Amino acid sequence: MKFTKMQGIGNDYVYVNCFKETVEDPKTTAIKVSDRHFGIGSDGLILIKPSEVADFQMDMYNADGSRGAMCGNGIRCVAKYVYDYGLTDKTFISVETASGIKYLDLTVENGKVALVKVNMGAPILEAKKIPVVSEKEQVINEPLLVDGKEYRITGVSMGNPHAITYIDDVKGLDIEKIGPKFESHPAFPDRVNTEFVKVLDDHTVEMRVWERGSGETLACGTGACAVAVASILNGYVKEEEVTVKLLGGDLKIYWDREENLVYMTGPAAVVFDGEIAL
């Protein structure tokens, strides 16, 4: 199987051009290619496919083979792939995902995509199954007991569920210990992506993320969007444009409150092309 390894601020996936390749069993393939010792090594597998309703389709799988509804860092790399590898010459494209059609603006430098701005759609202000705290379905600062300790969480979905909690020491967090406890917490029967956040100033936050199905990643695009929305809702940041600092780099998130649309801007990069016998 031919593939292209790509990364969006360190959130790395194996991309397969399904206009040319066929992946019979994406779940098993995702598990195999993601293994960092016996496979290629990645946070998961992303299939680039034709679409009947958009320019392209993104079909995304986490490292454990579970299917993800949306992937922010992944969709920026899909945009880079389809332009740089000649599948389109458009700099405004649409991509069908399991959480709806997304629209992307490509910034091209020297004939290659350098930056991508994604319209991530409207935030859904409740993380699945957390008790609703108000009739508006907003889950803000809700107490949740995890591993014997009470956390205050805000639930935001970007097409995939995120539980966001604010802590003092992001860098020193034992995420390997607490991450899985959130991921498989009974409050989240579909599991959950969890973001641990520290507010740095009126428009800057830092975060680490334990992703559903992949563990700690260096970055999570949907997570960064969810964190920006939660930080604005909680009044922790004052502006609609938030810089989210992740282990792998920064993302600029803008929540247009008029339109209720979240925009994410960030880079995408090719690591290498390869072929693997599965």
Ligand SMILES: N[C@H](CCC[C@H](N)C(=O)O)C(=O)O
């Ligand atoms: N683990 C996520 C999918 C990948 C999201 C993340 N890598 C991103 O960039 O948005 C889920 O199962 O909902």
